[in-house]
Amino acid sequence: QITLKESGPTLVKPTQTLTLTCTFSGFSLNTKGVGVGWIRQPPGQALEWLGTIYWDDDKRYRPSLKSRLTITKDTSKNQVVLIMTNMDPVDTATYFCAYRRRLDIVWRPFDYWGQGTLVTVSS
Amino acid sequence: DIVMTQSPDSLAVSLGERATINCKSSQSLLYGSNNQSYLAWYQQKPGQPPKLLIYWASARESGVPDRLSGSGSGTDFTLTISSLQAEDVAVYYCHQYFDALPTFGRGTKLEIK
Numbered sequence: 001q002i003t004l005k006e007s008g009p010t011l012v013k014p015t016q017t018l019t020l021t022c023t024f025s026g027f028s029l030n031t032k033g034v035g036v037g038w039i040r041q042p043p044g045q046a047l048e049w050l051g052t053i054y055w056d057d058d059k060r061y062r063p064s065l066k067s068r069l070t071i072t073k074d075t076s077k078n079q080v081v082l083i084m085t086n087m088d089p090v091d092t093a094t095y096f097c098a099y100r101r102r103l104d105i106v107w108r109p110f111d112y113w114g115q116g117t118l119v120t121v122s123s
Numbered sequence: 124d125i126v127m128t129q130s131p132d133s134l135a136v137s138l139g140e141r142a143t144i145n146c147k148s149s150q151s152l153l154y155g156s157n158n159q160s161y162l163a164w165y166q167q168k169p170g171q172p173p174k175l176l177i178y179w180a181s182a183r184e185s186g187v188p189d190r191l192s193g194s195g196s197g198t199d200f201t202l203t204i205s206s207l208q209a210e211d212v213a214v215y216y217c218h219q220y221f222d223a224l225p226t227f228g229r230g231t232k233l234e235i236k
Contacts, residue, residue, distance in 0.1 A: 047165075060224075105157075106154070109225075114172065
């Protein structure tokens with residue numbers, strides 16, 4: 001059974017750096033064709049993809065946020081970490097991590113999601 | 124970015140009636156190697172993460188009731204709930220995973236009339 005869970009601070013101040021951890025079970029990020037992504041959702045708004053890290057350490061980021069984002073993985077701990085610098089109140093959102101996999105040569109969408117963690121940016 | 128335009132923004136349907144949600148992408152999501160469109164539908168209830176319902180535009184995820192179906196190809200897609208049940212009240216999002224920058228629609232809020 002695949003599960004993911006986000007953890008980290010619920011409140012950060014403007015200009016601070018946010019570090020969120022996604023701890024997962026039921027799969028390994030050493031397995032070919034697997035990826036973990038981060039998606040956020042401001043209160044009452046739509047979903048916004050932030051970035052994805054793949055089994056081969058390939059990383060893809062949202063271009064508009066690329067300079068502020070870093071995603072890393074620790075396969076020994078079954079964790080993926082999201083770092084977002086220079087936080088602003090507009091970054092207030094629920095942050096989700098999610099799993100996706102490749103079947104043969106085609107990718108499935110994110111099919112397992114964590115419950116999400118609400119991060120508020122305020123002084 | 125591929126822009127996903129959903130309509131309507133909200134929808135109220137009587138129990139047992141049909142609900143239809145539309146999604147249009149700003150460019151084709153058809154992947155040539157398998158002739159599938161990289162379009163998914165998610166359902167999100169308050170306080171919960173999105174739940175995958177449909178992928179490749181029309182493939183139903185395991186466990187999803189068959190009253191929910193997806194159709195369309197290329198740039199125009201539809202999610203249909205053939206007979207609305209109370210548990211279908213939620214916000215529905217379309218999502219393209221064709222591009223290196225995945226994007227989501229703005230959501231359609233489905234309520235009971």
